[in-house]
Amino acid sequence: MGTTETSEVGVPWRSPALVAILAATLMTPMDVPLISPALTEVQSVFGVSASRAGLFVTAYALPGILLAPVIGALADRLGRRYVLAGCLTVFGLAGTAIGLTTAFRTALALRVVQGFAAGSILSALAMTVVGDRYAGRQHDAVMGVTSAMLSLGTAAYPVVGGYLAEHAWNAPFLLYASTLPVAGLVLVAFDDGDTAREGRGGGYVREALRAVPTRRALALYGVMFLSFALLFGGIYTALPFYLAGAFGFAPTTVGLVTSAVLLVTALVSTQNGRLAARYATSTLLVVGFALYAVGFLGAALAGEPPLLIGALLVFGAGSGLVTPTLFAGISSLAPDHVRAGVMSLQTTTIGASQAAGPVVFTLLGAAVGYRTTILVASGGATVCMAALAVVAPDA
Template sequence: MLGFFALGVNVYIVSPILPQMSRELQRTVAEVGLLVSAYSLPYALLGPFFGPMSDRLGRKLVFVGGLALFTLANLACAAAPSFEWLAIGRGMAGIGAAIFTPAVYAYVGDRFAYAERARAMSVILAAVPAATILGLPLGGLAADWFGWRGAFAFIGVVALVALLALYFIPRDTPQAGQAGSYLASLRTLLANPVLLSALAVTFTWFMASSGIFTFLGEFFAQSFGMSTKQIALVLGAYGLMGVVGTRLGGRFSDSLGKKRSVMLGITAFGLAALSLQAVGQSMPLALVVLSVWAIGIWFGLPSQQAILSELMPSARGTVMGVNNSMLYLGSAVGPAVAGQVYIGGSFGALSLYTGAVAAIALGLAALVLRDESHEVVPIS
């Protein structure tokens, strides 16, 4: 869980320190926002190639190696001499995350029956919004005290502690039937239309959520005159509601059904994103809307991960790698597109755009998600 905590801080850290980085690096807000894409894009492009590694080599070897690269990359970001080197460091961190994350999801999928899997996924996923409760406030404080470099150094130290803890987990071995070729695993995935459609839900959902989240720090700075420290504390409240949403989603996925849980989560997020433009100068109302947003996103995610982990059990690492690629491809495209919407219009325009993309994700979920397995016989 501590590894996911570090990844969670890394995903969200640009938002609270974005105004400070823009000033100190002498770059526009939109340019600094692209650092989110610099982290997400390598993950999106390389995830399909790293996912099969844990099917072939075993889960522990792969997720330890991925977290080691992630740790070194964040320490390099803290020492980056320029914006360009910082972007390269963010890209290397994305590669480490692309190796680490699907191996962990596959590890959980191997050890929990489908009926219990959403609850198990929720325990791990809760570490990501939990990162915004402690990680973002502490990262924001580090940025206040030491500049933006302190925030990345903080992530590197947390990841190093997680890496040392993972060393003591017993090494697993690949299961029978998992050691096929990389290309065979990917061909099998491409032969499963239900799986491909479910991946489109992940992409659009996180294109919407990551795009607008990147500019939340700017929204609170402009609307309420908040400092970096205050923004980090507000986003910490977002994380608390995310933990609540994750645990509720895991708990109620069996009674509601995993598909309904995903649809309910997307709906809550979309309505909250549309409402954010109307909060005016009311801080309490803004916090309520942000809470609904957080609960919605994290309520549906454990069920989405559980559904996908069962669609092709014989190549679970491959599936989770490609799914996380779609998540991070959405997270890479989202801020880039949202930045253009924000520059060309206002936060109100960004809110409307986000609601529209969330509606597309909801429609796809209604049409294509299933709770049962759709295994395709592997292509030899």
């Protein structure tokens, strides 16, 4: 599968391929975190409801639900560099064009094009190249810095997006143009060795479905859907409207709060290896959803910003327990030769939750208000916690 660059220990910081991998990974969190703090500005500029503004999250997610396995197969047939560079190019052009339009329908259509180009697969392709090029302990070291780059972007973009949106509603979208030079870097730095075995198309998914333990897979994928629905619907979509309406937070402040939550998530995630060695998967998931429930409850009841932020940091800690636990559990479901199929189903699951969460949260917010919506989310997380305590699979 491709060419292994080296089996030495350590991170080859001077490698052009590694620079390209990290640059492509850094572009991935531009999907939602960058524009989440700008949703209130989008609503105001286009004169639409909060639920319609929330479609900027949903419309992006929908194409990735179906296309992740297809693009994964194309990457095997055509080579990583061509598919990844092509995705980055269309992703950047469509995102930049959103900032230049004055029609909401056009902007939404371009957001769909972005979803077709990228969905949730940019980081997956970049990390696939890590597996192609590196081996042994160096593979683990490079995967670590790649994951850290993803976390860094996820935490930083809400601040960047909020700051830019305060100055001009379309400024966050113009930042998508930065993906174009990264696409060029991928074409130059990768080579024809960055191609896996002859692709088996849909066989990835079919064989994966036969290989995985069905009940455990359904449980883990179901928990993943609920977890990311709470994240994308509650934190990325409902929270900006709640913070603006109840506390008068500007987009920059919204971005700072969101980034603080994600930084806590990243910090807790770094301890996943130690925690997984001591506790069962079910235990980590139950505790994580308990923190979700406490975080949402505290955010809904908080009367002062410090209490609100403290409650949201509790949610971030819960996400730091749940997310890496789910990724590790799903990655271990199948043998190596069908792991790509398993991971493509993971991408589809995350895309489905990314599409459904914002719709549910904004419609509920329009009907009962965002404070009540966040209280409902707390109750939903509590129900999930109780169900997990009974039926979640042990590690």
